[in-house]
Amino acid sequence: xxxxxxxxxxxxxxxxxxxxxxxxxxxxxxxxxxxxxxxxxxxxxxxxxxxxxxxxxxxxxxxxxxxxxxxxxxxxxxxxxxxxxxxxxxxxxxxxxxxxxxxxxxxxxxxxxxxxxxxxxxxxxxxxxxxxxxxxxxxxxxxxxxxxxxxxxxxxxxxxxxxxxxxxxxxxxxxxxxxxxxxxxxxxxxxxxxxxxxxxxxxxxxxxxxxxxxxxxxxxxxxxxxxxxxxxxxxxxxxxxxxxxxxxxxxxxxxxxxxxx
Numbered sequence: 001x002x003x004x005x006x007x008x009x010x011x012x013x014x015x016x017x018x019x020x021x022x023x024x025x026x027x028x029x030x031x032x033x034x035x036x037x038x039x040x041x042x043x044x045x046x047x048x049x050x051x052x053x054x055x056x057x058x059x060x061x062x063x064x065x066x067x068x069x070x071x072x073x074x075x076x077x078x079x080x081x082x083x084x085x086x087x088x089x090x091x092x093x094x095x096x097x098x099x100x101x102x103x104x105x106x107x108x109x110x111x112x113x114x115x116x117x118x119x120x121x122x123x124x125x126x127x128x129x130x131x132x133x134x135x136x137x138x139x140x141x142x143x144x145x146x147x148x149x150x151x152x153x154x155x156x157x158x159x160x161x162x163x164x165x166x167x168x169x170x171x172x173x174x175x176x177x178x179x180x181x182x183x184x185x186x187x188x189x190x191x192x193x194x195x196x197x198x199x200x201x202x203x204x205x206x207x208x209x210x211x212x213x214x215x216x217x218x219x220x221x222x223x224x225x226x227x228x229x230x231x232x233x234x235x236x237x238x239x240x241x242x243x244x245x246x247x248x249x250x251x252x253x254x255x256x257x258x259x260x261x
């Protein structure tokens with residue numbers, strides 16, 4: 001497990017045990033969206049903001065990782081689907097652990113939607129990838145959500161199931177939705193031995209978003225994995241810097257936004 005431990009230190013802060021991860025894999029799903037038109041520019045802004053790691057699909061690694069700004073961890077995303085699919089919740093593998101290693105990845109990530117029609121296939125693929133990660137000493141980030149007809153995406157029982165499934169599969173880090181309630185989320189993180197990061201959720205105001213992150217941290221979250229809610233800001237570097245102050249320094253949202261840290 002030495003390889004996993006070394007690589008995990010590149011994406012998790014060794015002092016706080018927390019992480020700020022910025023996924024930028026959205027282009028595969030929805031196309032040429034605002035914020036991701038100039039990949040070298042946005043990656044530089046994210047690294048300047050102090051994020052611990054970014055998430056990219058394999059074809060985007062060449063466009064800016066570690067070419068500018070501060071060093072930053074690289075997570076290669078192995079799962080994909082598009083918004084044109086009759087079932088966008090159906091994720092398939094488009095990259096292997098070995099290919100991610102050849103790209104210099106510090107970690108790989110996969111996506112599972114519990115409750116989707118093809119849940120069984122996603123879980124089966126996740127089991128194989130988890131074994132490959134153990135074999136190669138590669139950390140595994142499992143992004144897992146309750147999604148499907150009639151499913152409440154913030155239901156604590158459903159999110160608790162997601163977290164347990166990811167842990168049972170062998171995840172080293174888990175990303176899931178915040179329940180919106182610190183008490184119910186604390187029960188979930190308290191029953192999990194693996195770091196749990198909260199997803200960015202719907203885009204909100206600066207103070208509102210940072211308040212939500214602080215609340216999740218107080219409930220045991222080990223950080224945040226936030227995409228559009230971060231890179232689509234007018235000044236991504238500045239806002240991500242505020243996020244890192246909340247996550248790693250336990251700053252109040254007001255102090256983080258005001259630079260009083």
